[in-house]
């Protein structure tokens with residue numbers, strides 16, 4: 066197997082730890098997430114999404130980077146530090162709308178542009194992330210409908 070992330074071919078994405086390696090492993094994912102939050106904290110269009118976060122962005126950054134490690138087939142770093150997680154439910158208390166989802170994915174797209182990834186991996190990752198994002202919106206809308214969410 067190749068150790069050069071650039072040499073991992075699209076047919077390998079999603080198999081074992083190929084996506085984790087294509088993302089540059091733990092250090093690559095930490096750079097991606099740092100860029101993601103830097104963009105979210107400065108882009109005017111992300112103001113509402115950014116305001117949903119707690120003051121301590123360091124924790125949010127650590128959690129997302131660790132989650133993505135395991136999600137992309139690498140070590141289960143989130144679980145090791147924070148315990149088990151059900152991703153949509155972890156967002157259920159938030160007032161997430163379809164517009165917030167689009168903004169989240171836009172921040173990620175901008176962050177992906179800054180990484181030394183292949184274009185096919187960027188596209189693959191963005192498409193893959195859109196799937197849990199849909200679930201998150203559905204759960205948050207359901208919770209709001211049930212009157213259990215925080216009002217926006």
Ligand code: HEM
Nearest residue numbers: 117118119125128129132155161165166169194197198201
């Ligand atoms: C619909 C798009 C999304 C929105 C609007 C959103 C928003 C948020 C917000 C506001 C938080 C709370 C951060 C804090 O407490 O400071 C959070 C936490 C988190 N998000 Fe998302 N997120 C989205 C999609 C995703 C996706 C696609 C993933 C991973 C594939 C993800 C992974 C996480 C993780 C791991 C946490 C920490 C959960 C915890 O430990 O409580 N999010 N998200």
